[in-house]
Structure formats: structure tokens, C-alpha cells
Amino acid sequence: MLPLARLIDRALGPVNGPLETGRSPPFWLIFLGVVAVLVIAPSFLSRYELLNFSNFLTNIFLALGLCLIWGYAGILSLGQSAFLGLGGYAYGVVGINLIEAHGNTWLALLAGLGFPVLVAALLGWIMFYARLKGVYVAILMLVVTLLIETFLNQTAGQGWSIGLAHLGGNNGLGRFSGVIREPPSLTLGFSADAMMIFGGKTRAFYYLIVGLGVVSYLGLRALVNSRLGHVLVAIREDPDRTETLGYDVRRLQLGVFCLSALLASLSGILYVSWGNFITPNVFGVYYNILPVIWVAVAGRKSLTATVLGAVFLVWLSQKLAIQGDIAFVVLGFILLGGMMLLPEGVITGIGERIGRLFDRLGIGAATRGGRHGG
Amino acid sequence: MHERPLSFRRWLGAGVALGIAAGLALAGTGQARAADDGPIKICAIDDHSGDFALIVKPKTLGYQTAIKEINDKGGVLGRKLELVFYDGQSDVKRHQELTEKCILDDEVNVVMAGATSSAREAARAVAVKNKVIYWHNNQGEGGIADHYSFFTGPIPEQQILTGVEYMIKKFGPKMYILAADYGFGQVSAIWTHVAAGLYGGEIVGEEFIPLGNADYAATIANVQKAKPDFGVFYLVGGAQYNYYPQAAAAGATIPAMSTVNIQQGYEHKRYPPPALKDMYVPFAYLEETPGDAAARFNKMAREVNPDEPYINEMTRAGYIAVHLMALAWQRAGTTETEETIKALQSGLFFDAPEGRVFLDPATHHLTIHMRMGRINEKHEVEIVEDLGFIEPWWLRTLGVNLVAKDEARQFLPWDDPRYAKYKK
Amino acid sequence: MAAEPLLETRAVSKRFGGVQAVSEVSLKLAPGELRCIIGPNGAGKSTLFKLLLGSIAPDEGTIHFQGRDVTRLQPHERAHLGIGVKFQNLAVYNALTVRHNLLLPLRHQFGSREVEDEIARLLARLNLVGTEDRLVGSLAHGQKQWLAIGMALAMRPKLLLLDEPTAGMGTEESSATGALIQAVTAEGVGAIVVEHDMAFVRELKAPVTVLHYGRVFAEGSFAAIEAHEEVRRIYLGAARSERPRRLRNRQP
């Protein structure tokens, strides 16, 4: 074994367990390379490209959260965007009310992270403590999110205000009132004259997302390879059995569901900070099918594949939008085709297949079947 | 114990990662910047998929028709017009992203985007922030006063006030409002209250229908119980159109007025008669609009796209917007934004398919020749009254004058103290 | 403390819709006692099993474990009290290694140092030495069954519930399993084996309880049960007389 590999193995111990794709030294070298490219990217991207790329990246947290609950813990939510939306709305409502008085958005950030988790806790308590099974959880979440959309759509009237924040119905938070009060961008800092504003076009925002993305990715890798991660996989494989091994499956499911809501709400807050805009659309069918497509197509049992899949597919659906009508059909075919041909995910699956081909040809070293955690 | 040989699989996974990152990073870095002698770019973001595709698709045809017509005559300022089209997918966030792309990436000269008020606001906010001229080209709830924003669709004082006044005179004072339960429907309902107050009407019932609601047994009974003289319907989207056949089947059809049905969704062509009998529409444009100009316009549009099922009010609005921009660029002698806005505010008029339109410098809305149409039992359109040329006067009565003073807000009927008493 | 049974059910009953799955079953099990529960298909064996492990609660009756009423406790709570379970199906985690499978139960009571010794001890006992880092998906069928029993043992249970522990095993493997169960009970662990395979029950030489239509039909030594005319009849006639059992909760 290469000494370098041993060194990396030791340094990366917590994040480098068997429950994640990509554990070899070359992987980590390339990982560092990618991070380096991300760090220098703003110097060669145009203003639009940076803005657009930042937008793509805001989705990562939503995707990671879905990957965690679906791929690792076996809970599929078809309404995951509900938490993105609730996070965005809660952040925006508090932000609009406090930005002028406080000059920062710390409390808004807290509200944006906390509110969706509370909702997730309530729904999760109902669903998991009733031992509701998989497909019910999946479709109930879809019904819940669609109903939130319907509710928010009708909040255009004057009465629907929370303090200074007018819910604005279908027009979006803070709109549809004489004076438009947009939700503010994240404004963080510890003294009044050293506030940092993370608007969508700023490099600060871009670096914030890249930083949070790397931290979340590594943090989740550590989580899934920890004892808790093993328990989650055990719950996915067989909840009844896991219970008899002394684990309170309901509580763990609830906990991981709340964590995924937290991640989704982070996407929501960043999305609002990016464009100062959020509408009930984010609760609709398409916003909820998109993360499912990313995670399913990329490979739901791998955080790495999920991140790559999310960024690539968001980029693709924007490209498709430019082509016109065919966007949804193509996405539908990608989802269906991906699931039928490579059920473990395209990114995971193609890699595995080519790896096997090379093994057969005697190129490269033997791989141990399935050790990638798939 | 954890010894694991390198595998091609892992190499590959990482390679894909790097490839995508690099691809994204490099995508488009080499794009050529628009030169001043290149084409003038008009960004159009219309829904060609999703819920609103049916009503919005004809709008793109309006842009295409105008651009073809202008380019055939040599373009503007010696430059051709070019349509940069994106599918908004009936998705608000998509409108926001694509507007960013139009402005920052394609560097277009004008943005025309969004049909629903939400998509409009998403796109408009981006355009305004980037100081780019924005057009909204279908009917709307009105009230927007903004330096960069221009409108070609009819607004409440042109449609709702006149329409309700006509209906009260013809059928009596009692009306029942059915409105889609979102911004547009709610504001239109308030305007209807205002109209009822101004013209001696009485609102005997009001119901807001969630988007996507498909069955109307309760609503039909409620309407019948209230015994209105006529209905005022602001129903939006496929599921809400269900009201009409269901009411017809229950034998509960009443004369009704709408500002969105027929002129956008051509329901009279899509439903077997007589489901929409006695539907009254105060319209700027229908394919059935009388006159040579309308006939010429329909023919021109059909040459551009023979498959379009119906030339609707949005086709006309898109068509006018492009022509007005062309006139403004011509008059300004440049495509520079501030100069162009000055030209747009210089009193432009254009011979639109329904008659002459005048772009009001003070409010950035149009004076429009409005007509009242009735759908008969065979689902043909009868023009029952010529409502005449109606100015966009409401914003002016609130003191808005965009020539003299910039604004960046939307006035809603509840912002007008004179109307406070009509609200419930 | 022989007076206090390890496990006692007092007239537990469970209905599913219109079907009475378990009816007033009363059982007693002493520490270190081994008991087999048999019965034709649909006799209520699996329902009783689920009632004992706690994944369903009885409609009536109570369940006591070491004198404590556990009727309303959840499976994970019962697991911590010392009830270990091995399901009929191959309830091992194919996506995890043998080591991680064992770690799941072991982590409750062992620190990182002792846990290694415990794993080694279990592997030796289960004939699984050398498979530690293999994914469970790649093990042979019998090995998986042993691992499943091992995971139940890893909880250091006082009572072991085993549902068809030898399903799908060859004769030799079955004998080894029987020996393992007997060895465990010899250490003072009570065990209930729900079994369909009469040959294996014979091998265990343990007292037998026969369920029929959800009721305790007969009880006694294996020899007595084997000789029991009525038992022979219901077993042979089972296929014909079985009432349609409706399947509930067909959720994934």
C-alpha cells in the first residue's frame, strides 16, 4: 500500500468510511483539485456565469438532504422542497421585518433554519411514530407541499402580512403591496460597520456557498460513516430488525428527517439571499420532482454522486429550457431510463460498470464488489 | 485492514467530477459580446410548457410576426431584430433565472417576459435592477408605475370598470364574483367591487377558487342561491375552466363577464356549444375582431405559424410591444436604455390590429380601442358594443407621471383612498 | 428465584380485522429454558412472535418479562431489557460488513477496546472467523443465519426469540445451529424457537407448545406431542382446513 494512501486514510479517517463512493488517494487529490478550481473560478467566470453557477450550487443542500434520508435511511419524501420553501419564507419574513432595525439577518437565518425543522418534527412525529410505511410518507409529503402551495397562492390580499412582510400570494414574498419589500440577502457580521452582504452576484455569496457545500459534504460523509450512519443504513435495510437491536427507529427516522429539512431550508435561505425572491412555486410538483430526479439519477446511495448529479442536472434543465417545450419530457426520460438501466444511479452505475470492464481486461487492480457502499 | 487498491472506478468517478466542474467553469467563457452593429436582441420568455402553455404560446407568435414584418422592411437603425426566446416552463423561478441570462449573458436590448403576475414580477425585478427595459404583454391587474416597465395589455379601468358598467346596464345590478384565489383574481375582485360601487351595482356573492380546483357543485349551488343578474368570472387554468361545462350541465348558466376567458384561452373554440353562451368579454383583441387590420394581422401571424390554434389577445400584445420598441429605437436613433425610454415617453402611437394604440408617457400603459363581445349559443363572437378608446387613467389620478417623476411601485386599488368605501 | 418466570404471557389476544390471530395465549418460560412453538400455517405463530418482541401490541392480556409488565414497551425498549430476536427472513444488513453488523448491537454496551474482543469471541462462536470485513451480501446462506443469531446474542440477551432459525439450511448446518442454541440456553439464556421444521424440533429435545387457530392446543415434551393424535391430525389436515388468513399492512 502506498504510504500516501495510508497517510490520507488516517487523516480522512472519519469521512473515508466504506459508506461512500470515492475513498482512494486519487479521489481525494481530484477532490482537492475541484475545490481549487471552485476557489479560483470567479477570476475567470463572467458575471453572469458566476451568478448562474452560484444559483446551481444553492441546490446542493436540498439534494444532500434527500440523498441522506432516501439513499441512506430509506425514507423517500416527494415533498422535500416544502422545507426549502418554508425555510426561504421564514427567513424572508423575519428578514424583511428586522433588516432595517438590526442591520443584519442573523435572526432571520435562525428562523429560516428553525421553522422548517419544527414543521418536519411535527410531520415526522405524525408519520414515523404512527410507523407509517415508505410509500405513504412519500405521497403524504407531496400532498402537504401542494396544499402549502395552494394556501400561499391565495395570500395576495392585504390581510396576509406578518409585520412588514406581506406574503404576497403568487407574486412572491414581499410583493403585491404598494411598497415592495423584498426579502434581504444574507447580511452577516458582528459589528454594525463590518457587515457582509451576500447578494447573488457577489463573490462573497459564491464563496459562502462553496464553503458551506464543502463543509456539508464532508460533514455528511463523516455522519454516514459514523455509528449513526450505520444505524441509518440498518434502518433502511430492515427497520424491524434494527429495532430489536435496541435502536429506537422512530426517533432516529424523525431525527434524520429533521436534519434533511435543515439542509433543505439552507438551500431555501441561500436561494432567497441569491435572488431576493421566493414564490409559492417552490412548493409545486416540479420543484419536488427535481430533487428526486437528481438523487435517483445520480445515485441515491452516494453523497458524491448526488452533488455531481444535482449540479449537472440543474445545468441541463436550464439548457433544456432554452430548447423549449421538451425540458420535462427529457427529464422524465432521464429519470425513467436511469432508473431502469442503472437503478443504483447513473454516476454510480457507469463508474462501476467501466471499473468492472477494466477489471476483466486486467487493467487496474481488482475492485471488491459493492464496497462503494452501494 | 483497510487496505484498498486503487480502482479505475474511483478514478473515473473523480474524473467525472473534475470534468463537470471544469466544463461548467469554462462553459461560455469564449462567448462573443454583442457588437453595436449586430442584431438588436429582444428577449422573450414565454411558457411553452406547463400549466400556462396553452394561453401563452400564442404570445411568442406575436413577437415573431412583428420581427418578421420589421426585418422584411430592413430592420431598425439598419440592424435586424433578433428574438432570443426561452421557455419559461410556467415556472416563476425559471423566469427569474432566464431573465438574468437574457440580460447578463445574451446582453439583450429589451426583456418581454412573464404572463402571470408572479412570473411578471420575477422577471421585471431582475430587469429593473439591471436597468433594462421590460414589457409585460397581456392583460393584468394594472397599477405598476415604474421607469423601466411598459405594458401593452388592457388593465382594470379599461376592462373591469367598463365591462361591469355595461353588464349592470344590460342585466341589472346584482353580480356574483368567482375569482381564482391568487393575486390576479383577488385584485380583479376588488376592482369589481369598485366598479359595482361606481355604477350602482350590488355584489350578491363572492367566491375565491383555489388554483387547480376541479369540481364546482357547491359553487354552482351558491351562485344559484344568490340569484345574481350576472356573473363576473376571473377563472384561470384548465381545472378552473371546468366551471363552465359543469354549470351548463346543471342548467345553471347565467350571463357573465370575464377578462381572461375567451380572449386568452379561447374557450369558445374548445368547448362544445353552448357551454359558454352569454359570456361577455370586454376585449382588446380576439381573432374575430372586425376590420381589415385585424384580418391582415391574423393572416400574417398564420403565415408565421400555420398551426397556431387561435390568435389571442397575447399575440396582439406581443406584436404591438415589438413595434413600439422599434419605433422608439428609430426615434431615439440608438438602443441605449435611457434614450430609448425617452423616446417611448415621447407620445408614440401604432396602428394595432384592433385600431390605433397610444403609449401614454405618464403611465407607460396603452390607450386601447376596447370592444364588448358576446359568445352566442353557437359559440360565435358577436360584437355587442364598441367601448371606444379608453385611456389608462387611474394611475394618473393618483398623481403618477413617469415623465416628471420616477416611481418604482405597484399601486393597488386599496391604495386609492377614493375607493376605500367600496371595499368590504 | 426459580419462582419468578423469565417471561410470562397472561391471556394475550390479538385480532386483525375480523380474524382472531392469537387468542388468550398464556405461556411461562423459566430462565435457561428452551421452548419450541409449533403449529400449522395460520396458527398464529408469527403474531405471537411479534407480540413477544413488541412490534405489535395485544388487544387484551399482558406480557411480563422478569416480573415487569412490558406489554406496552416498544421493541427497542424490550431489546435493552434483554430480549434478543432473530427473524425468520434473513434479517442481516447486506450493505454492511460482518463487523459493522455485529457492531450495531455491541455498541450499546461495549467501549471501543472491549468491542474488538467481543467481536472476535462472537465470530469464533458463529464459525465466521475471517469474514469480518466482507459485505454480508457475499456470505453463504447458512453463514447469514448464524450472523443473525449472533447479532441477537450480541445484545447479551436473557431471552432469545428465534423464528425458524434453520430455514434454508442444510442438515449439517441445522445441527450446528441446534447445538449453538442448546449451548446458549445452557448458559442460562431462555429461548423460544418458533419452528415449522419438525426434524429440527425433534433435535432440540425441548418442550413444545402447539398453537392452533390462535389458541394453545397442546403442550408437553416433544415425545408426548409427537404421539398426540390430535396434533398429528391438524398438522396433516392443515392444508385443507386452513382458513384464509388476510394479510395486513402490505406496506413496504
Add this chain to the structure above:
Amino acid sequence: MDTLTFIVSLLYQYADTLALLLLAAIGLIVIFGMMGVINMANGEMMMIGAYITSFSYYAGIPTPLAVIFGGLGAGLVGIVIELLIIRRFYGQLLASLVATWGLSLIMSQGAYLLLGPLIKSVPTPFGSFGVGDLSFSYYRIFIFAMGLALVAAVWALFAFSRFGLHARATMEDPSMARALGVDVKRIYSLTFGLGTGLAGVAGGLLALTSTIGPFYGQTYTPQAFITVVVGGGAEIVSGLLASALSLGLVKTVVMNQVNILLGHVAMLVFALVVIRMMPSGISDWVERRRSQGRRA
């Protein structure tokens, strides 16, 4: 308004709500109950039924036959889908759910691309009748009756036919059924086809009183889901009936007394309360009460 009119009106509305819940959910719950699969493309099957009904009608085929064609067409499509797609996801319920969601995207948007947004509606038959000040549609009452008739037909099919016997055996224990000589794969294909066929008939029936477009069926999907969640998959017929009757009551009362939005909200809240209190579905709960009553 007199009391009679009020009662008739309320009953009519209840029947109307019930008809929608039954028709939207019946195909879904048959497939879910028998196979455990949630067919996310149920709405699209209704769309296919509606489209075929409309095309047939305008091709000169009598309306009842047109609706039957709609059901047959959707049933055939369902069998093909089962053979090509669902079959690969046996035992992976979440995966089959996601795959059918992808299918739903393809079918709705594909129908839009191929056939456009404009499908001619079919005229509503039968006319109307009046009670007091109000008038009502005969056809809406007819579709309520049809909803009940379809439920009864499903019950009879499973209770009395050979297919039903095999299907029930398969549902209870597929490997046992296989051992007894049942062609389990064929049963699954036919069951899926039956479910989509029912959705197709429902789509055709509702098409006679609705706008038809590519997204027509999706309108009914949330209500259908709630009905299935509340009903549970264990008892197809009694589950569907118990669920639709209770949900319909909640919705009708709230809609009548407050507004439509709260009618929908009340349905969801009711569903959440039901699953918290009776996780195995309302039919199981009802049956248990009943059997307790019998015992007492």
C-alpha cells in the same frame, strides 16, 4: 331557501365529492392494494381515458362506447407499462413510485407536445333537473352511481371470478400462489392493467363534464392520494369506501360552510389525524370496531 332544497343541495354536493374521490382513487387503490405499488401516473391514465373518449366521440362513436374505449385503451397502456417498466421494480416500492413519476412527466408533457393543449371537450349528456330555486345536473348524479358501480364491480371481480381468486392468493403470499400454480406475473400485469383501465374509465366519465388537456388528471391526484392513505391498501373495497365517505363528508361540510380552500385543508388535517390514530388505515379500524361489537 327551503329545507328540502338545502338538504337536496347538500346531498348532491356530497354525492358529487364522493364521485370524484371514488373515481380518482379506484385505479390507484386497486394497484396499491394488490401490488403495493403507488402508480404516480394514475392521473395520466385518466388523461388517456379522457383523450380516447374525446377522440372516439368525435369519430362518431356513441358516448357510452367512447368511455369504454377510454378504459380499454388505458388498460392496454397499463399492461404494456407493467411489462416494460413496473416488472423491473418488483419488491422495490419506492423505486417503482419514482419510476412512475418519471412516466407521468413523460406522458403529460408528451401528450402536450404531440397533441397540443387543445382537446375538444365532449358535451355533457342528460340535462338538468330543478329542486326549489336550484337546478342540478343528472349527469353528475350518474357519475356518482357509476363510481359506486365500479367499486361494486371490483368487489365482485375479486370475490367471485377466477382471476379474483388468483389475485387474492397472490396478494396474500406470492410464492405460495406460485407454488399453487398461479401465474403470478400474469396476475400482476392484469391487475396493473385493471387499475389503469379503471383510471381510464374514470377519466372518460369525468371528461364529459371537464376541460381535457395534458394535465387534466393531475388535478385529481392529491385527493386520490389522500383517499388511498386514509383507506390503506389492506382492504381495497371497504378501505376505499370508508375513506371516500369520511373524507367526502369532511370536505363537503367545510366547503359548504367555509370555503373550498379550507375544504381541502380539512381533508388533509383529517387524513393526518386518521393516520396518527389508526396507522393501518380506516377500514382496518372500522372492521375492528365491528368485530368488537359482534363479540360484545
